[in-house]
Amino acid sequence: MGITTAQLRRYGKPLVFGVMLIPAVWLTYNWWQAFQYQPHDLGFNPQETSNRFTGDWAMRILLISLALTPLSRIFRSPKPILFRRMVGLFAFFYASLHITSYVWLDMAFDWPELWADVTKRIYITVGMTAFVLLIPLAITSTKGWVKRIGARQWQKLHKVVYLVGLLVIVHFIMMRKGFQYEPLIYGGILALLLLLRVPAVRRFASLP
């Protein structure tokens, strides 16, 4: 690749940052419009739209963050790793928006009802567990925390993200009605990304 690491740090990171913000900007703008009684693109059931939109993006960005390590192995270049923390934090950011959308816009802070949902509806329990597991990963994402915990321990801790990925896919499959392909496609992508981490698979594909 002709792009240097320095250039990626200087221009690549702000660019990726901006691009990753686009869905959030779109959503905020449209809710702002809705609250002002102005035309918006959230459709006839804005709460449903925003729950799905934030969930979709949290899941997509989580999968992108999980793709960066395999990509760096395939290209035998550490450059994709430069973006791993930022992309991972964006996954957490969209997951937070997803929770906000559900708790505030959809359920209007009806805590008893919310608690009933989280404990009684397995797919919400699964989704909420995935979110809660992401919190310590987001908190310990800084360099300071890597030092404090120790690189080896830190890496072990952050393997929790594989479990989060699985929970997210289960949550997605469970919320759809009937037999639908879309959750299975996302599930397939996650399976591939996890497989590429298995030592035997890496040896077979002669990846580092």
Place this chain on the structure above:
Amino acid sequence: MLIKSKEKWMETENSVTDEAQYLNRRTFIKSASLAGAALGAGMVGSSLGFAAKERTLLPLDYAKTSFNPGEDLTPENAITNYNNYYEFGTSKDDPAANAWRLEPKPWSVKVDGLVEKPGTYAFEDLVDMKSLEERIYRLRCVEAWSMVIPWIGIPLSSVLKKIGPKNDAKYVAFETLADRKQMPGIRRPVLDWPYVEGLTIAEAMNDLAFIAVGLYGKEIPNQNGAPLRLVVPWKYGFKSIKSIVRIRLKKRKPATSWNKSAPREYGFYSNVNPEVDHPRWSQARERRIGDFGRRKTLMFNGYGEQVAHLYKDLDLKANY
């Protein structure tokens, strides 16, 4: 908190297109397609495709109704653009985008099973277009949203009287068209096609059970179940089967589509019941389309007076 968000489709009265101008647009399309024909055969094809998307919904003659909950009607645009009709795709906007492929005229309905007069009925022979009436009903979807819809049609009982159920008939089963050519969603195995729904004879003979052929004063749009659909307002929306091609009277309970797909989630009765939750969400409240917050869901969707007696010997928790 009730925030009424003003949508793009919420127009003021004075911005309504003048009727003469509105009707004139057909002439414009016609002349445009004639011009197209002059330009070449390819253009004709595309203008025909355009014409198909623009199915004209004729106004209907109907009697005004006494069935009116007195609540604000859900805007027509919401009713015709926010649909669950999986034969046209699983997104809410898929039916409005894809249902132009459906050809509702001519239409026939196969009537069989335990009836005096089985056979294939033309739409016009089954639905007496001279005795149409309007019914304003609440519609409560199993997904916890709701609408208020001005249907036009005839009581289901009038159709049943025409075909004459035999004494041993206990259930009515309905089937939706399942045609790959007209319905792109059929290619995906979301459900076991064709879509099947059913009622007990007592439910079907109830005054509220309705066959709708129109909506908001006009013929019913394809995405809402043209040319004829069931409306059972005290049950979750998926019971109100669309684009009916077969009516079968049976001794045994029919195997209905959602019940087969997820028996724990969708029962045969599927009466609106705020006390019996869907395993994945609460049914205690619902969002009326257009409202910001949720409102309480009513037992039998507020039609208990008319239908509760049908279930007085039934455990509604076990028979959800």
